[in-house]
Amino acid sequence: MNSYKFNELSVGMSESFTVTITEEIMDKFIEITGDVSPIHVNREYAVAHGFKNRVCHGMLFGSMFSTMAGVYLPGEHCLLHSVETKFSLPVFPGDVLTVTGKISEINDTFKTVAVKGTITNQDGKKVCKANIQLGVRE
């Protein structure tokens, strides 16, 4: 885990990590949230509606921005204020996602940091992007 302090951060700093989407974590997400929409649960249903497999919940891979902030950038001292997320492409079991965060703004007075988040799949296609606002504990 990273432990960047506010004064160690600068515009342009970036971090990234990868995560593989599996049927197992999708099932855990369903268990936690209760989102049993058939497009996420039933492969046949998803295929019949034009997808190649069960579609991963956007909020599942979107939650990786929490990991980005709380573990990588800035890590331990993070206080997450907001995450505005957009989902561009569907994600399926077996996809290997690269989650990236890059600092776009720092406000010295209010000790806030803006991070641009992106998630790309194994084909290099952007599946999700986010504007992340966070604070850094002293």
Next chain:
Amino acid sequence: MTREEIFAQLTEIFQDVFDDDEIVLTDDTTADDIEDWDSLEQINLLVAIEKEFKIKFQLSDVSSLENVGAMVDLVEKLVG
């Protein structure tokens, strides 16, 4: 920049931050008048105002702001 011009720009910033086009500001408007105006949105507002007016607040300046009128006065002073 006139006080009225600052008011107009502040109104746009408030409407954008709170995603509410019906917000109308007066000198006496306070956080009690806008439901979502909490401490986090206060920071978002001040950061947005800094960007819009190309000014820099000091914490000591903004910690005692009583209402929108005081905010306009501060922006007017910093814009010069």
